[in-house]
Amino acid sequence: MAERTVLARLRTVLAGLLQGFERLGHGASAKIWRLGYAARFFAYLLLHSGTAFRRFGLTIREIYFTGVLSMTIILVSGLFVGMVLGLQGYDTLQRYGSSEALGVLVALSLVRELGPVVAGLLFASRAGSAITAEIGLMKATEQIAAMEMMAVDPIARVVAPRFWAGVISMPLLAALFSAMGIFGGYLVGVQLIGVDEGAFWSQMQASVDWREDVMNGVVKSVVFGVAVTWIAVFEGYDAPPTAEGVSGATTRTVVFSSLAILALDFVLTALMFTGGNAK
Amino acid sequence: MKRSTIDIWVGVFVALGFAGLLFLALRVGNLTFSTAQTYQVQAKFANIGGLKVRAAIKSAGVVVGRVSNVTFDSESYEAIVTFSVDAQYRFPRDTSAKILTAGLLGEQYVGLEAGGDGVMLKQGDRLRLTQSAIVLENLISQFLFNKAAEGKDGK
Amino acid sequence: MAGLPVVEIDKVSFGYDAARPVLQGVSLRVEPGSVVGIMGQSGCGKTTLLRLIAGWLKAGAGATRVLGESVGELDSEGLFALRRKMGMLFQFGALFTDMTVFDNVAFQMREHTDLPPELISDLVMMKLEAVGLRGAAQMMPAELSGGMARRVALARAVALDPRLMLYDEPFTGLDPISLGVIARLIRTLNDSLGQSSIVVSHDVEECFGIVDYVYFVSAGQIVAQGTPAELRGSAASFVQQFVRGEADGPIPFHYPAPGYQADLDGEETQSSSLATAQACHG
Numbered sequence: 176m177a178e179r180t181v182l183a184r185l186r187t188v189l190a191g192l193l194q195g196f197e198r199l200g201h202g203a204s205a206k207i208w209r210l211g212y213a214a215r216f217f218a219y220l221l222l223h224s225g226t227a228f229r230r231f232g233l234t235i236r237e238i239y240f241t242g243v244l245s246m247t248i249i250l251v252s253g254l255f256v257g258m259v260l261g262l263q264g265y266d267t268l269q270r271y272g273s274s275e276a277l278g279v280l281v282a283l284s285l286v287r288e289l290g291p292v293v294a295g296l297l298f299a300s301r302a303g304s305a306i307t308a309e310i311g312l313m314k315a316t317e318q319i320a321a322m323e324m325m326a327v328d329p330i331a332r333v334v335a336p337r338f339w340a341g342v343i344s345m346p347l348l349a350a351l352f353s354a355m356g357i358f359g360g361y362l363v364g365v366q367l368i369g370v371d372e373g374a375f376w377s378q379m380q381a382s383v384d385w386r387e388d389v390m391n392g393v394v395k396s397v398v399f400g401v402a403v404t405w406i407a408v409f410e411g412y413d414a415p416p417t418a419e420g421v422s423g424a425t426t427r428t429v430v431f432s433s434l435a436i437l438a439l440d441f442v443l444t445a446l447m448f449t450g451g452n453a454k
Numbered sequence: 455m456k457r458s459t460i461d462i463w464v465g466v467f468v469a470l471g472f473a474g475l476l477f478l479a480l481r482v483g484n485l486t487f488s489t490a491q492t493y494q495v496q497a498k499f500a501n502i503g504g505l506k507v508r509a510a511i512k513s514a515g516v517v518v519g520r521v522s523n524v525t526f527d528s529e530s531y532e533a534i535v536t537f538s539v540d541a542q543y544r545f546p547r548d549t550s551a552k553i554l555t556a557g558l559l560g561e562q563y564v565g566l567e568a569g570g571d572g573v574m575l576k577q578g579d580r581l582r583l584t585q586s587a588i589v590l591e592n593l594i595s596q597f598l599f600n601k602a603a604e605g606k607d608g609k
Numbered sequence: 610m611a612g613l614p615v616v617e618i619d620k621v622s623f624g625y626d627a628a629r630p631v632l633q634g635v636s637l638r639v640e641p642g643s644v645v646g647i648m649g650q651s652g653c654g655k656t657t658l659l660r661l662i663a664g665w666l667k668a669g670a671g672a673t674r675v676l677g678e679s680v681g682e683l684d685s686e687g688l689f690a691l692r693r694k695m696g697m698l699f700q701f702g703a704l705f706t707d708m709t710v711f712d713n714v715a716f717q718m719r720e721h722t723d724l725p726p727e728l729i730s731d732l733v734m735m736k737l738e739a740v741g742l743r744g745a746a747q748m749m750p751a752e753l754s755g756g757m758a759r760r761v762a763l764a765r766a767v768a769l770d771p772r773l774m775l776y777d778e779p780f781t782g783l784d785p786i787s788l789g790v791i792a793r794l795i796r797t798l799n800d801s802l803g804q805s806s807i808v809v810s811h812d813v814e815e816c817f818g819i820v821d822y823v824y825f826v827s828a829g830q831i832v833a834q835g836t837p838a839e840l841r842g843s844a845a846s847f848v849q850q851f852v853r854g855e856a857d858g859p860i861p862f863h864y865p866a867p868g869y870q871a872d873l874d875g876e877e878t879q880s881s882s883l884a885t886a887q888a889c890h891g
Contacts, residue, residue: 235460235461235464236460238464238467238468239460239463239464239467242464242467242468242471243463243464243466243467246467246470282482286478286482286483312706313705313706316701316703316706317699317700317701317703318703318704318705318706320665320699320703321697321699321703321705322705323665323692324663324692324695324696324697324699325692325693325716325717325720326689326690326692326693326717326720326721327716327717327720327721328689332720344467346471346475347467347468347470347471347472347474347475348471350471350472350474350475350478351470351471351474353474353478354473354474354477354478355474357477357478357482376481379482380481380482380483381510381561382561383482383483384483384508385478385479385482385483386483387508388483389475389478389479389482389483392478393475
C-alpha cells in the first residue's frame with residue numbers, strides 16, 4: 176500500500192514536471208515564432224516604404240505627431256537632467272579640485288549616453304505608445320481592413336510613414352535633449368555656482384571629439400529610433416482587435432522598447448568606445 | 455489641424471534639431487572645418503604612456519597641431535608618433551618633443567620646445583630629441599626602491 | 610439579367626482548423642444587377658463567406674469566382690486589382706477617424722487615380738449628395754451619428770463605382786429611420802450605378818424589402834434559397850423559425866451542453882473529485 180502511494184506521488188510529480196517543460200517549450204516557441212513574424216514584418220515594411228518617400232506629406236504629418244509633439248517633454252527633461260548633472264558633477268569634481276572639468280563631464284555623459292538613452296526612453300513612452308495605440312485602434316475599428324478592401328496596402332500607407340517619421344525624429348530629439356542638457360549644465364555650473372566660463376567650454380571642446388563622441392551618439396539615437404518605432408508599429412499592427420488587446424500592446428511597446436534601448440545601448444557602447452580607446 | 459500649420463511646425467522642429475546637432479558638433483565637439491595646411495613630423499619615443507591619436511600638440515601652451523598616428527617600430531621596439539603640425543607654425547630642426555600630462559591625472563599631450571637651429575622642420579622630418587611619458591608606476595617603484603636603499607645605508 | 614454571374618461559388622468548404630469546419634459545400638451565384646441576401650444567425654459563417662469573396666480567406670476546397678477571376682489563385686497584386694472593382698461596407702462603417710468626411714470619400718480617388726483636385730472635389734460632392742450628406746463634408750467622423758457614419762462609409766465604398774458591393778451587416782445598431790434610409794440607398798445605388806450587391810444580414814424585414822434572392826445559411830450550409838416571396842411562403846421549418854423570429858425550432862434555444870442535471874449536481878461532482886484526489890495523495 177505504501178509503495179503504491181509513493182509510486183502514485185512520483186507519477187504526479189513527473190507528470191507535473193513534464194507539463195511544466197511542455198509549457199515552457201510552447202512559450203519559447205511562441206516567442207520565437209513571433210520574433211520571426213516581426214522580422215518578416217520589418218522586411219516587408221522596408222520593401223514597401225516607397226510611398227512614405229514618394230508622398231512625403233504623409234511622413235511629414237507623422238513627424239508632427241511623433242517629433243513635434245514630443246519636443247516639449249524632451250526639452251524640459253533635457254534641461255533638468257543637465258542641471259542635475261551640473262550640480263552633482265560639481266559636488267564630486269570640486270573634492271578633487273577639478274571643477275573646471277564640469278563641462279567635460281556634462282557634455283560627455285549627455286552626448287555619449289544620457290542624450291540618446293533618456294531621449295529614447297521618453298520617445299518610447301510618448302510617441303511609441305501613441306503609434307501602437309493608433310494603429311491598434313485602426314485595426315480594432317476595421318479601418319485597416321477597409322483600407323485593404325480598397326486595394327490600398329496598409330503597411331505602405333499607414334505603417335511605413337509612421338516608421339520613417341520615428342526614425343527621422345529620434346536623432347533630432349536626442350540632439351535637442353543633449354544640447355538642452357549642456358545648456359542646463361552651463362546654467363547651473365557657470366551662472367549659478369560660478370565655474371569659470373572659459374574653462375567650462377574650452378575643456379569641453381578639448382575632450383569631446385565630434386566624431387568619436389557626437390557622431391557615435393547620433394548613431395546610437397538612430398538605432399534606438401529604428402528599434403522603438405519598429406516595436407511600436409509591429410505591436411500595433413499585431414494587436415488583437417479588442418480594447419484589452421490594444422491596451423496590452425501599448426504596454427508591451429513601452430516595456431519592450433525600453434528594454435531594447437538599454438540592451439542595445441550596452442552593445443553599441445561596447446562596440447564604439449572600447450574600440451575607439453584600444454586604438 | 456491644417457496642413458500648412460503642420461508643415462510649419464515640422465519645419466521648426468527639424469531646424470531646431472539640426473541646430474542642436476550643429477551646436478553639439480561645433481561648440482561642444484569643436485569640429486573645425488580647417489582646410490589649413492599641415493605638415494607631418496615623426497618622433498620616436500621609448501614609452502608614450504597613454505598618448506592617443508588626436509591628442510593635442512602644444513608649444514608654449516598653444517595648440518599647434520594634433521597627433522595623427524601612433525605605430526610600433528618592431529626593429530627598435532619604440533613607438534613612432536606622427537604629428538600633424540599647422541603649417542603656419544614653423545619650428546627649428548632641433549626642436550624637442552616631450553609627452554606631458556595636463557594636471558596630475560589629466561590627459562596626455564605632446565609639448566614641443568623650440569631649439570636654436572636656423573633650418574626649419576619640413577614635411578617628413580624626424581625629431582631627434584624626445585622625452586618619454588612619465589609612467590606613475592615606474593615613478594613609484596623607483597621612489598620605493600630609493601627609500602629601501604636609503605634604509606639599508608642608514609643601518 | 611444576362612451574362613456571366615458576378616459571383617459564382619461552387620461547393621466551397623472552409624475551416625480555421627480541421628476540427629471545426631465553418632463552411633461545408635456552399636454554392637451560390639450572384640447574377641449581374643441583382644441584390645442577393647445572405648441570411649442566418651450570428652456565427653453561422655455568413656461573414657466568412659463574405660471574406661472568401663473578398664479574398665481575405667482562401668477556401669479549403671471548391672471554386673470561388675468573382676468578376677471572372679478565381680479568387681483563391683490570385684497573388685496579392687491580382688487580388689488588389691480585383692478589389693478595385695469591389696466595394697465593401699463594414700459593419701460599423703470603419704471610417705478613417707483622422708480624416709474629414711470629404712477626405713474619407715476622396716481616399717480611393719487620391720490613392721488610385723491621378724485626377725486633378727477640382728475633379729476629385731466634384732466627384733466627392735456627387736457621392737455625398739447621393740447619400741444626402743453634402744453638408745457634412747468638412748465634419749470629422751467622430752461628430753457623426755451612427756446612421757450618418759454608415760452613409761458616409763457607403764459613399765466612400767462606391768467612390769470608384771465598383772461593379773460588386775459587399776455589405777457586412779449594414780443594418781446593425783441603427784434606429785428605424787436610418788435603417789430605412791440605408792436599405793433604400795443600397796437598392797437605389799445598386800440600380801442606378803449598375804452594380805451587383807451581396808447583403809449579409811440577419812434583419813429579415815429590411816433585407817426581404819430590398820433583395821432579389823436570398824440564401825439561408827445555417828451551421829455552414831445553405832439550408833434554403835429563393836426569392837423573398839417564395840421564402841415567405843416556404844413551409845421549411847427553419848425558414849419559418851427565422852422569418853418569424855421564434856425562440857425554439859430547428860435551431861435550438863440551448864447551446865449543446867451535457868445533461869442539465871449533471872451541471873446542477875456540479876458541486877457534488879467537484880467535491881467528490883477533490884475527495885478522490887486527496888485519497889490519491891494520502
